[in-house]
Amino acid sequence: EKLTEAEVFVKKLVEGGGGGRGGPRKDRPKYTGPPPEMGKTYTGKITGIQKFGVFVEILPGAEDGSYPGLEGLVHVSELHVERVRNCEGFVRGMGVEELTVKYIGEENGKVKLSRKAVLEEKQADRSAKQD
Template identity: 50%
Template sequence: AGISIGMVSEGERYVLLTDIIGEEDFHGDMDFKVAGTTNGITGIQLDMKARGIVQSRVVESLEQARKARGVILDAMTAVIDTPREELSEFAPRMLTIKIDPDKIGKVIGPGGKMIKKIQEETEATIDIEDDGTIFIACKGPGGQAALEKIKGITEDAEIGKTYAGKIVSIRDFGAFVEILPGTEGLCHVSELSMDYVENVDDVCKVGDEMEVKVIGIDDQGKVKVSRKAVLDPNWNPPPPRARSGGRPRGGGGRGR
C-alpha cells in the first residue's frame, strides 16, 4: 500500500498532511510518496518545492506515512487476508519471450499475416523488438496461447523427439507431415507402418493427424520422420546404404 505525505510551511512553522489532494499538492511545499508493507518500506518518491528539508521532518513524514499505511493495509486485510492463488481472468498480463532475431520474419509473416492471425485468434497485443524480445499483453488465457504459438513457429525440430503432426501432402514415396508451424518432415513409405505399405493412401490421408519421431535432419534442414519409431519404441532406423563407389545414399530415400 502507498500513501502521500504533503507539507505546507511558512518560516519555521509547518504542517504535514496525509493523503494530499490536488490543491494541497499545488500550493504545498512537498509531495512525499511512501509505499510498503507491514514489514517496511518498498519504495519512495519525494518532490520538493522548498529549497530543502531537515532530517527531523523526513523522520516525522515517514512515521506519519507508516501509520497511514497500516490503516490502509488493515482495511485491505479485512476484505482479503491472503493473496489469490491465481490471477483473475480479467487481470491484465504481460508475457515475454526471447527468440532468435533471424526468426522474427517467421513470426511476422508475409505482410504481417502471421502476427495478425495470432493476435486475432488470441486477442493479445504483440510487440517485437529488433533483438528478438517479444512482449505479449493480454487479459485472460489468450497471452499464454499466443506465447505457445510463437514458440511453435520459432522452434527447431529435434532429432529423437516425437511430434503430433498433420499430413499436409502425399506423394507416391511417402507423406509430408507438418510437425511444427512451417516445418514439414518427410515420412517415407517404408517408415509409415511396421507392415509393408504398397500405397501411402492406404495408411493416411491429407488432414490426418499422425504422431511421428524425427529420425534425421540433413545439411539443408530437410527433416525425416518415422511413424515406425512411434509404433515400436525399440525400432531404430537402418543405416544408410552405400552407393556404388562407396558413397552413402542421401536425400532420405525419396524414390522407390
C-alpha cells in the same frame, strides 16, 4: 561460340531461369521457428501425399503467416511396422499422427520422420508391462 540445346538448358537452370516457361523460381519463405530435436516425438498434420511417402507439418508456422510451418517427410518404409504398398490408401482418413524425428539435414535442413519408430516404441512398452 554456339551452344548446344542441352548447354542452353543447363545455363538457364544455373542462372535461375528454371529451364521452363515459368521464369526464375521465387524462393519460398523458410521456417524460422524453433528447430526440431533429433529423436523427439511430435504430433504432426499430413500436408501432402506422394508415392514415396507423406509430408507432415510437425511445427506450426507464424499465426500471421509470415513464415510457414516446418514440414518433414515420412518415407513409405517408415509409415508402419508392416509393409505399406500404397501411401494414399494407407493414410486416407488419417489427420494427426505422432512421429519421431530420425534425421535433420545439416546443410539443407530437411527433416525425415518415422511413424514406424513410434509404433515400435509403443509395442515395446506394452510388451514390457505384460512381463
